[in-house]
Ligand SMILES: Nc1nc2c(ncn2[C@@H]2O[C@H](COP(=O)(O)OP(=O)(O)O)[C@@H](O)[C@H]2O)c(=O)[nH]1
């Protein structure tokens with residue numbers, strides 16, 4: 001490895017789960033982490049999980065934040081978004097309301113973290129495979145939104161596992177491919193005004209501490 005190689009030895013990607021409640025966020029995460037589908041209670045018991053994958057020949061750790069029920073209050077804490085490099089924005093393919101909320105979540109995200117890529121994810125595909133009449137969101141409509149927002153679009157099933165790995169794999173690959181464009185991988189400057197900015201930011205009024213994320217609201 002040469003001195004000009006700025007590739008960090010450890011690659012961590014903060015990923016956040018976003019979307020309307022019951023859209024299937026926790027189930028998607030449970031399928032990815034435990035390769036299981038929990039029919040009645042999708043809780044995996046934590047607001048934060050971590051998994052190592054390989055992407056483009058590099059070991060990457062996905063550090064994934066789930067909402068622990070706080071999405072019901074719509075506005076997430078700034079801490080949730082800060083530093084996120086990927087957002088899995090879930091909507092339920094059989095539930096129109098969850099799809100109509102997409103732009104809301106995109107707005108929230110863009111307001112809070114400009115370096116985050118969005119992965120649009122239509123969940124519960126198995127329900128549609130069983131009965132096509134349950135589809136509430138046409139594929140081309142979701143495709144148009146995805147194009148508009150410059151996001152990837154996936155249709156997944158946490159019940160069968162269809163396409164679940166693919167979402168997380170893509171996150172890893174996109175990050176590795178674009179690694180040098182992120183501020184955390186830029187060469188460090190001693191007199192860093194950006195750092196001062198960040199310190200100021202963290203003391204901003206209304207910023208809630210990370211324990212707000214940990215508090216779990218059971219259904
Ligand atoms: N059939 C089916 N049901 C799902 C799927 N994903 C989630 N669900 C169900 O949808 C409900 C909400 O899922 P959950 O993961 O808790 O959504 P969250 O509120 O966004 O975290 C639960 O009853 C899940 O069992 C799926 O892929 N297929």
Ligand SMILES: [Mg+2]
Pocket residue numbers: 025026027042066067068069
């Ligand atoms: Mg959940």
